[in-house]
């Protein structure tokens with residue numbers, strides 16, 4: 156499976172307002188759309204519904220023209236030869252997206268088909284999928300490297316690096332001397348090259364955590380060449396054979412490392428939350444009402460929520476303030492919108508203020524704050 160939803164992506168989407176944003180969700184659950192023709196008919200139905208929403212959406216002329224052209228682009232990107240279904244259980248499509256006229260994200264879990272036309276992107280169905288770090292698994296041998304980027308949902312191949320020296324030294328007088336370098340030197344130069352590539356990849360934001368795979372003989376040499384900032388993100392070695400491992404084997408091998416890192420991160424966040432809540436004047440709030448208050452004041456750095464928590468509540472359609480049972484917004488007097496589940500709105504508001512969102516497994520610490528709390532910036 157692949158998951159294009161990251162916390163960064165959710166922050167961009169949650170803050171994305173464009174007067175009119177069309178959000179489409181296409182279910183690719185193989186039990187519901189088992190064949191290409193079945194999928195095509197689901198696409199046709201979704202596009203039909205999208206056109207109806209756009210034509211009947213009361214859009215101003217310019218917005219309507221833009222939206223019609225976005226629909227044409229979506230249609231072409233969902234054609235049988237173009238649709239990105241490999242490894243996806245659903246697609247989320249936003250027009251316009253934060254990055255361009257049409258943004259398509261592949262999702263690792265099925266989501267019911269849906270069309271929403273609103274002033275902002277409809278991110279709620281994605282909120283529970285973004286609790287993921289971006290991992291790189293680099294498979295390295297003495298002359299080649301393969302870089303897989305993903306998370307516990309999937310680890311597709313992102314790129315390769317080949318320093319196989321055969322055939323590379325046929326130019327000018329340099330070939331002879333280089334050819335005579337010991338094999339060991341060649342391997343050392345290759346490992347140097349891999350370490351550089353990882354450093355650049357980290358700086359470019361391609362990943363934030365690293366797992367390496369390779370034979371014992373190269374491990375200490377490669378580790379010694381890693382930049383300090385790469386070393387800080389390094390979570391250990393796994394056993395994988397570069398020449399035979401596919402994306403699924405890479406995902407399975409990295410899974411225990413990812414799960415362990417995730418637990419450690421959750422523990423660390425829960426400890427910070429408990430300390431913030433337990434210290435007078437500390438940077439932490441616990442309980443639904445107080446946490447909604449901190450979110451409404453835009454001072455949340457990390458929101459911590461039990462992923463099973465649900466509660467009704469209310470939201471101000473004008474300023475975004477969240478509350479439990481408010482009829483009127485205390486900030487601007489607007490009539491509050493009543494929500495079946497205010498937790499999703501809380502998670503969306505956290506992303507909107509560029510907060511981190513952690514959805515840990517149920518624990519005593521989390522129960523101590525009624526399933527929701529936040530580490531605050533001030």
Ligand SMILES: [Zn+2]
Pocket residue numbers: 471472473474475476484485486487488489
């Ligand atoms: Zn308000």
